[in-house]
Amino acid sequence: MARYLIGLTGGIAAGKSELSRRFNALGITVADADVAARAVVAPGSEGLARIAAHFGPGILLADGQLDRAALRERIFASARERQALEAITHPAIRTLLRETCEQADGPYAIAAIPLLTEAGGRQQYPWLDRILVVDVPVAVQHARLLRRDGISAALADRMIAAQASREARLALADDVVVNDGDPDHLQAKVEQLDRRYRALAAAAKP
Structure with a gap:
């Protein structure tokens, strides 16, 4: 049973699914909200x-x-x-x-919660030991939404505005992955975080 629990969050089109996939490939359970x-x-x-x-x-x-x-x-x-x-x-x-x-099997597990900030953060999820935010500039979110969903610029603006601000998400973060470039650069960061989380889990009380 996992003894250390990580919350993963980020704005729309920030790359939460990609990060989840890479942690999962390392044998880590990712529970998706x-x-x-x-x-x-x-x-x-x-x-x-x-x-x-x-x-x-x-x-x-x-x-x-x-x-x-x-x-x-x-x-x-x-x-x-x-x-x-x-x-x-x-x-x-x-x-x-x-x-x-x-x-979950393994030393730690991840709860992927897109609206963690909007839902009350640590107050509503006090059982999370640590929060990981995948972060991108708003302009990158906007461009990805246009490309991914084929929507208008105005709708992309509204979708981003409907979520918590980038600053509010970052205020919750213990760890931040900046995902504003080629997704392949994420692997080294995920492996680094995996080592850190395994060490934290090993040090946690049973």
């Missing part, structure tokens, strides 16, 4: 039952799956409804992430 978010609203889950109880049975598709389009319309039309959804899903996501990390 996006995967956890889908799991806690899967058919038959307590989370989906609570969502249906709050929003009504019309929020479900005929096959019992969550109607994500209908839910999206509801929560973007009402801050209160969005908060109600978050109150149902966020605690369950945090619990699942922690359980996945703690049960």
Whole structure:
């Protein structure tokens, strides 16, 4: 069981997935908050039952799956409804992430949490021993979004603005990986961090 837990975060198009893949290739379990978010609203889950109880049975598709389009319309039309959804899903996501990390093989595990800063940082995730931020300048985020998603510059601006600021994320960081160039340069940094985290895990109390 992993005794040392790392939180990985970063802004949109910063390179969290690439970093996760490289840690995973070194044998490190990476628990993904996006995967956890889908799991806690899967058919038959307590989370989906609570969502249906709050929003009504019309929020479900005929096959019992969550109607994500209908839910999206509801929560973007009402801050209160969005908060109600978050109150149902966020605690369950945090619990699942922690359980996945703690049960992982290896000396440490990583919880990849894109909205760690927005979700309350260390206050909501006190079980994280360390926070790793993958960082890029806003101009690089913007260019990557245009290239990756084929969207307008205005939409890219709105997507970046909807997240926490770069400064707010960096304020949480114990470690920072700057990913503003060729992704191949990331490997040396990941291997360096892997050695550091293994040493920290070995020094942690059992």
